[in-house]
Amino acid sequence: MIELLKQNITAHISLSDTETEAFYNLFQYKTIKKKSFLLREGEVCKFEGFVVKGLFRVYHIDQNGFEQVLYFAIENWWITDIDSFTNERSSQLFIEALEDSEVLLISKKDKEFAYENLPKIEKLFRVMTQKTHVALQRRMIDNLSKTAELRYIEFVEKYPQLIQRLSNIQIAAYLGITNVFLSNIRRKIAYKK
Amino acid sequence: MIELLKQNITAHISLSDTETEAFYNLFQYKTIKKKSFLLREGEVCKFEGFVVKGLFRVYHIDQNGFEQVLYFAIENWWITDIDSFTNERSSQLFIEALEDSEVLLISKKDKEFAYENLPKIEKLFRVMTQKTHVALQRRMIDNLSKTAELRYIEFVEKYPQLIQRLSNIQIAAYLGITNVFLSNIRRKIAYKK
DNA sequence: TTGGTTTATTAAACTAGTTTAATGTTTTTG
DNA sequence: CAAAAACATTAAACTAGTTTAATAAACCAA
Incomplete structure (x- = not known):
């Protein structure tokens, strides 16, 4: 269980045994x-x-009651509302388990403790935030410039393991289209083959 | 000139006089x-x-030759291709001056020097990246859930000083619509008043 | 100062994506 | 296991946004 987290971190920075121990205990x-x-709109993300x-x-959930998926997270991914968590303001997001799940949670206080006492951790989160940001920039450009059909095709190619575990409603909410239109796209693609 | 940068940094962290001096000299x-x-596609952002x-x-610039604006930057803003800069890979972005401009530049080597010798700087950039990321998340949600008309109205409200300095072509490229459709939106809004 | 380039507007035909609603299928839950 | 709920698909009418093209206005540059 701790093993997966260890792997995830080692991919970014290397910690000594003492540091490792200290960090995981948080x-x-x-x-x-x-x-x-795990989080509802209006709560502060802890x-x-x-x-x-x-x-x-x-x-x-927008003014019209439509759900917009910001991202999905499976094994080996991090989840939080970074805005609510860091600024301690009330969240505009929901974080819901789509399957029975297990997580490792760190509080703001403990994360700050880590920043102060384990300098490499500051680097870890800076690098992670940067990576996430780059990915979101790419997605922003894609959403501005590509058709829904192309976005769907690329999503399937990029996250095949995710597709199988998601309903079309969820995928559509991520792509920014209705599930009806996604259905049309899928039919069109199936027909092409 | 240095004053503006000083203000910008002081908003996030506080540096001693020695640290200030050392950082600004970079x-x-x-x-x-x-x-x-300042940067063209294919170059590494230095x-x-x-x-x-x-x-x-x-x-x-996408496959069809259309320009998608990721963001604008005026006085007091930071610019870079964070992906190209941090990973030293070739950029997919252009950074162009729309007016005669002045910038203060720091190289990767000098930024890393700052990270290692001025620990507060690591925090500064972590916090800035986080803020930028939160803003991009908001924009992502807006683009998924709001009509172009609403996005335009909110853009005008949020960045009134920017609007005056941008052509409608640039604004449209930021909103993800054609300038023709932006023109329709503007007419519709003007007519309402 | 004129002529070329970029910009904004308008119109009209078009297309990508939505809305509503009906139908059958699969999944969940008591 | 049966009933209810959630899901995927299809159709048809609709709307938000694009495309192409024409025109006038504004902006440079030689």
């Missing part, structure tokens, strides 16, 4: 049942989480 | 004429820049 293990929430097992969706 | 001053480029004066657009 995390709290938690299981979340399918359809329950954690940054590492997904050990399962699947989450991070989404926003 | 920057190089440069003027860029209107319509010339700098992170702080805009002292002027206006830049950071954009991507």
